[in-house]
Amino acid sequence: MPEAGNPHKATMAVMFAVGAAVLAAADAVIVRAPDGAVxxxxxxxxxxxxxxxxxxxxxxxxxxxxxxxxxxxxxxxxxxxxxxxxxxxx
Structure with a gap:
């Protein structure tokens, strides 16, 4: 449950997790793609x-x-x- 002082703490945590997952996926695509494809x-x-x-x-x-x-x-x-x-x- 978010604290009274910062009601957006849970939303920020979700944004952090999604952002990290997107960057990890992008890195995986770049590593696995043929040269110059991505x-x-x-x-x-x-x-x-x-x-x-x-x-x-x-x-x-x-x-x-x-x-x-x-x-x-x-x-x-x-x-x-x-x-x-x-x-x-x-």
Whole structure:
């Protein structure tokens, strides 16, 4: 039963467990997939907008402008890196 001071403690524990399970599943997919079939950054880049819109839809949280700016910066950097054609090591 959640404490009176923090009613969201149980919800946060579930979110932690689900998040850890998702990361473990993503790692398993990346390890077992053939080279080049799954790229880790695709999963990382999709996490931000999915979590932001999920929070809006499920909890009514408003998405801060800085979230969109950060996501745009990440996307621009990924596009620049992809267009450079240089291979990078992870």
């Amino acid at each position: 790229h880790p950054s695709v999963i990382d880049f999709l996490r931000l907008p999915l979590v932001a819109f999920g929070g809006l839809a499920l909890f009514g949280e408003h998405i801060a402008l800085t979230t969109f700016l950060g996501g745009g910066l990440i996307c621009c950097a990924a596009l620049l890196a992809a267009r450079s054609g240089k291979a990078t090591s992870a």
